[in-house]
Amino acid sequence: MPSDQSPPDWERFLPDAAKPGAASLADVETLAVALGDRAYPIHIGAGLLPRAGALIEPLFGARKRAAVITDRSVAWRHLDTLWSGLSAAGVDADAITLEPGEATKSMASLDTVLSQLLDLKIERDDLIIAFGGGVIGDLAGFSAAVLRRGVRCVQIPTTLLAQVDSSVGGKTGINAPQGKNLIGAFHQPSMVLADISVLDTLPERELLSGYAEVVKYGLLGDLSFFEWLEANGPALKAGDAAARTYAVKTSCLAKAAIVARDETERGDRALLNLGHTFGHALEAATGYSPRLLHGEGVAIGMCLAFEASQRMGLCSQEDPSRVRAHLSAMGLKTRLKDISGELPDADGLIALMAQDKKVQAGRMTFILVRAIGDALRTQEADLDVIRRVLVEELAAR
DSSP: OOTTSOOOGGGGGSOGGGSOOOOSSTTOEEEEEOOGGGOEEEEEESSOGGGHHHHHGGGOOSSOEEEEEEEHHHIIIIIHHHHHHHHHTTOEEEEEEEOOSGGGSSHHHHHHHHHHHHHTTOOTTSEEEEEESHHHHHHHHHHHHHGGGOOEEEEEEOSHHIIIIITSSOEEEEEETTEEEEEEEEOOOSEEEEEGGGGGGSOHHHHHHHHHHHHHHHHHHOHHHHHHHHHHHHHHHHTOHHHHHHHHHHHHHHHHHHHHHOTTSSSGGGGGGTTHHHHHHHHHHTTTSTTSOHHHHHHHHHHHHHHHHHHTTSSOSHHHHHHHHHHHHHTOOOSGGGSOSOOOOHHHHHHHHTTOTTOBTTBOOEEEEEETTEEEEESOOOHHHHHHHHHHHHHTO
């Protein structure tokens, strides 16, 4: 990375024992999520799949037994490589392969996965390996949480979104007809392996969906990182490995620091939901379909959060325009008019927001902003302002 770029200051939040140190492999960046006796490493680097078995092997006890949960798209591209890495370390593994897409994060899929894991006789001392994007990571992690009251899980995320967000922090779950991620559990992985090389096979739309989550870390708490993204986002998008590694490392360091302070989302961790209250409502409104990917909903949601914040007098008039300009320049959706098909009216969208899992005592929690890099959690948001913003956005469609 350019020498004139100062590293983000997230590291100050980590206990000394959890700060990045020497990696187990010379060319691998290793971070730690500091959760006492449940602490775990995040390994970031290129070409980790062939070495996955060697990295995972220390987690095994008397036998090296694992079940890999993946989807057909990931299996077609990468399962043979992972299989070779596991076999080289003597790991006995079976695969459970599901259909790709958000619809897989369902009760029906959970039942299918749990039944197959029981048929495979996966025990509490074995490992479940989540090998895929956010859908697979959430579903496999939840399966690990409830199977035999808890089986260890290793996350091997294959999308940018999963590498920087959903694979870290232990949030697992499935969707319900009433809303996204309403059924789940906190179940920390034993390890995360983020192989930067697999990002080369992602369709551009999927890569950009993950990029929205990268931008989120700058917007919620690190202006310098957002400035770095404004300068280096195009290189990341174009495939620059150093830029991608830096972005994944910085995002994971940010999330690790927040999770270490607030594992179960009672305080600061809620800030990670910047854009998500709006975004999850939009995902539900579009039926969790390809009309709107998760990161696209987050990108639009962050723009809505900045616009609402500005109208409530929390942030400057320039901030919403600057955020929208960067996301738009990168090729992301930023407005409701960018979503194809019908959408509910403003009250319908607010009703979907009211199903958000952060609702407490019937009151919605919003993540708003004072500035780029300065987010806040509140249950005092002016719903009339929220409604007006939505009404105007819908009218522009």
